[in-house]
Amino acid sequence: MKKLLINFLNDVGIEPTFLTLSISILLIMALTAIVIYVVLHKIILKSINKINETKANIITSTLLEYSLFQRLSLLFQGMVIHWQTKIWVESGNIYEILTTLSSVWISIFGLLALYSIIDKVFQVLHTATEVPFFAMRTIIQSIKLIFGIICLIYVISILADKSPVAILSGLGAMSAVLMLVFKDTILGFTAGLQLSTNKMVQIGDWIEMPKYGADGDVFDIGINVVKVRNFDKTITTIPTYALVSDSFKNWRGMRESGGRRIKRAVKLDINSIKFLKDEDIKKLEKANLLAPYLKYKIDEIRDYNEKNNFDLSVSVNGRRLTNIGTLRAYLETYLKNHPKINKSMTIMVRQLSPTEYGLPLEIYCFTATTVWIDYENIQSDIFDHIYSVLGEFGIKPYQYG
Structure with missing residues (x-):
C-alpha cells in the first residue's frame, strides 16, 4: 500500500519525502x-430511524435503543484507524501512539456496546418473565x-505495555487497598x-427507615444505594447493605392484603359512664343497628337476674346495660356494616387502660x-x-381543661 502511495506521489509530481x-x-x-462517520451516522443511522418509524422490528429497535448503533459505529471507526496504522505507519513513536490510542478506543467503545447489548437482553427477559426489575x-x-x-x-x-496477567499479579499485592476502595x-x-432472593424490597414498595429519615416509596435500587421518594417529595438515599444490616418497615404486605x-x-370522660335507664333503652331501640343487640x-x-332472684331496687345488684357497653356494641355493628371496611379482617372495638x-x-x-387519600x-x-353519636348514649368525650 505504501508503494502505491509513493508511485501516486511521483505521478502527480510530488517528491515522496518523509514529510x-x-x-x-x-x-x-x-x-x-x-x-465512514458520514456514511454510518448521517446515512445508515437516518435510514434505520425511518424504517423504525414506519415499521419497527426487533433489529431496528435493538440498534437504536441504548445507543447501540452509535457505539458500534465508533467501535468500527477505531478498528479502521487501528488497521490503517498497521498498513501505513512504520514502527516508531507515532506508530506506538496511534496503535495504543486506537486499542484503548476499541476497548472503551467495545465495552459500551456490550453494555447496550446487556441492557437490551435483560429488557427482553424482564418483559417476557415475571422476575422483578430490581x-x-x-x-x-x-x-x-x-x-x-x-x-x-x-x-x-x-x-503500561504489560500483559494483563502481570497487571493482575500486581493488583494482588494491592488487594487490601482495593477492598477498601470497593x-x-x-x-x-x-x-x-x-x-432480591428474599424479596425484602422492590421498586414501588413503601418503606420506613427512621435511622435514615426515609418514609416513602422506593423508586430506584442500585448496587450501592437505594433511593426513596418521601411523601414530602424529598429524596433519601440509603446504602443498599443497610437494608440487610439494619431493620426497616416494608408496607408492601399491607398493600398486597387489600386493607389498611x-x-x-x-378518649371518653369517665364521669359520664353510667347504667342505661328504661327511657334511654327505649330511645336507643329505635336505632336500626342497635335494635337486635338490645333485644338479645x-x-x-332479665333471665339472668330472675334466675338469681336479685333485688333490682339496688343498682349494684344483678346485671344492667351500660351506656359505654351499648356504645361499644353499636360501633362494632356500625363498622361491620360499613361498606368501606374490609369484612375479612379483624373488626374490634375495645377499651384500653384508663x-x-x-x-x-x-x-x-x-x-x-x-x-x-x-x-x-x-x-x-x-x-x-x-363523635356525633356519643351524646345519644349520654357519653362525653374527654377534653383537657
Missing part, C-alpha cells in the same frame, strides 16, 4: 474516518461491573443478592382500600360519626 508521506498518510486516515437490575449491574473491571485491567495493560460496592452487591389498618382511640341483651339480662385523660375506646379495623377520608368519616 510528504506523513502528511499524505494523515490525510488518507482523516478522510477515511470522515467518510433482581434483574442487580444482575445487570454485577455483570457490567465484572466486564468493566476486565476492560480497565486490559486498558491499563495496553498503556467496600461499598462489594457490600452492596452481596446485599442486593439477599434483597385503622387503630385510633376516642335485655332478654339475657389514663389521666379519660377512658380510651379504641377502634381497630381495616379499610377495604390501601389508597392513602381514600384511607384518610374513610377514617375521618368514621370518627366524625363516633
